[in-house]
Amino acid sequence: MGNQYFRCKGMEPIEYTLLGLAIVLFGAWCFVMSFHLLAICYGKWKLHKHPTMPPEKGLPGVSILKPLTGVDPHLYSNLETFFKMEYPKYELLFCVGEEGDPAIMVAQSLIEKYPNVDSQLLIGGKIVGINPKINNMMLAYEAAKYDLILISDSGLRMSQDGLLDMVLHIERDNVGLVHQMPYVCDRKGFAGVLEKVYFGTQHAKMYLYANALGINCTTGMSCIMRKEILEDSGGLKVFGQYLAEDFFLAQATLQKGWQILLASQVAQQNPGTYSVTQFQNRIIRWTKLRAAMLPQFIFLEPLSECLTIGLLGSWSVVELFDWSPLGFFLVHTLLWFLQDYILLLVVNNGPITFTKFDFLIGWIFRELTSITLMIRAHASPTIEWRSRRFKLQWGGLVTELKPKTPEVSPGVYHHRKTFSV
Template sequence: MMSIAETILFIVAIGVILGWLFVLLMHIVALFYGRYLMHRVVPQPDPENLHGVSILKPLTGVDPNLYKNLETFFNQQYPAYELLFSVQDENDPAIMVVQSLIQKYPKIDAKLFIGLRYVGPNGKINNMVRGYEAAKYDLIVISDSGISMRPETLMNMVSFMKSDVGLVLQMPYTAHRKFGFSSVYEQVYFGTFQARNSLGANAVGINCSTGMSCMFRKELLENVGGLQAFAKYLAEDFFICQEIVRQKYKAVLCSLPAIQNSGNCSVEHFHNRLIRWSQLRGAMLPHLIVLEPLSECMLMGVCISWALDFLFNVSPMGVFLLHTLMWFLSDYFLLKTVENGPLPFSKFEFFVAWITREALAFWLSLRSHKNGVVQWRHKRYKVHWGGSVSEI
């Protein structure tokens, strides 16, 4: 008969194996759902049933790729849309970029709003709210300044906006940029960890929204007070999705990813983004503080190696190596699916970026829980349980 300690360890080992099987299932779901969804050609709606779209573009400052990124929005293959740019103050150099594009494309319905209106601590919403209120179409797209759009992207998003859908998301990914390791590092993260979470969650109906590029029905936000109702959160995308689903509408991924093409790229800057996102997730969903690190490759490999050794006397080193190899290959093929072809870098570069991300995941998770202060652009926020923030 087992002692109390042995019984506890037995239960923990069984729990580890069940957790490992769940994560393995998410890998499989993401791979198959990604093959089904990503870059799939979807039937276009009847032109008579196409709704107009208002695209909100909040801008702050200029990076080397801003002009090129914004220009892609002037070249959308869609019959009726408007571009609503917004900057926070009249001295922002982004104003000149926007004005030059408006002059270059006079046939595109584009407007520029200068000056924010304070409705809460979320600076992005303060910047967008005037454009949101001026939007003349019911379908709203929020698109970050660093996003580059293929000409068919807007049509693709609208094609997924069925009668029972309230929110269409683009899965975040990155363009291949000539920044060396930092560019590959970002691309590997978004094409593996982020893609697995987004595809797996969307396939089973879990809220895993990102606000980099998303389309929603304006009436659904108006039902709860408009965009400004979400200004008390930094992760407004999560709560917008939550509210739309609460109103009995679906949130779905479209088949084209959101291509981030910022002209600035560094490992330190990217780590700061990861830490900020982890802080917000922990505040909104506290159970992720424990579950998220445990679901990472290296820590989960250690746990499953111990569990199988404890229960079945299997070689821990053999289990760990096999687990890591399976995870590596799964991520490699998922990244190729997201990229829709061969990788734009070598297999060795992929290996170095992948092993770096996996090795640093736990350390970055620990850093994110040092305190409850989030640094976003030039502002600092105190994060409260539930996801709301207050500006420091």
């Protein structure tokens, strides 16, 4: 076939259909390839800017909610970075679901080490929905005394000016929520390389592209929001019915006419335990959640992968231009690889700590396994999260299956320890 398609005379209906499909697929390939360019440019312009403390304008206070469950080797050092932030007025509210959790000792030791930092430890929770994280944070939310609420996961580090960066973004006109793009700290082993490759390439590409176009893709591991938006929506408890509470928090912000902005500094994920299996299970869980909230992702997400769109593009150029499919696919893969490497350097804000060969192996492994992880995700609507099992429903609602961990009774307030400035 090939160029004969451009001779309209004598074409059969099936040939018209194939021609139309080839045009659509080649257009899709061009569109997907533009993601890299926009993400690289937007990331270079947006990320890793260090804010300057305003000389005159007073900064608002911030209540930081830190839900804790268990202890890993990096928990102490991760939490300590929040005591060292250069910001004039904030409080740290550590939330622990149950008495006896070893995270209590870690939080208490830091509270005692930094008596000049306004901090509290709240043990217990309220069952307001299916989401354990929301249930855990309810007492802290009710105790928060400032109008800006920062929700920050336990496995994150924060730079000294990270909070200032987020506040200066949310203090702009009509901004209701500011979030940090997920990234990872330097860690040893292949699992550390794999996570850095994923969060610095495929995830960063889609995240930056979406934010450049104003598409809601908020990740709730580190986001600051106005309490009035939460209260207008019925309070934090309303979002306890969803596992992906971050998506619905962002939707509520947009529906009430507020803007969402991406912070300049990234969320520095630094959990002390990690492995290839843990990473893959996390990707599967996120894929399930996206598909439940936005079912169109089941069909569209594979098109954002190098192998899938490369194969489709290779077929289209054979039909349209009679080009070599193998040659096109090899050029496509090389171009994709080089753009991924450039994007990783942008997101990393400089050279990576592992070798280019490590990057190549990690990149190939992620690309070859991405589609299989999607298939595994769509094969079952069940999610396992923190030793509990949930069944997803369309729209993001969930039901719990065979709970393994006993919940705290509604309204129970076990313990509260406060150290104030």
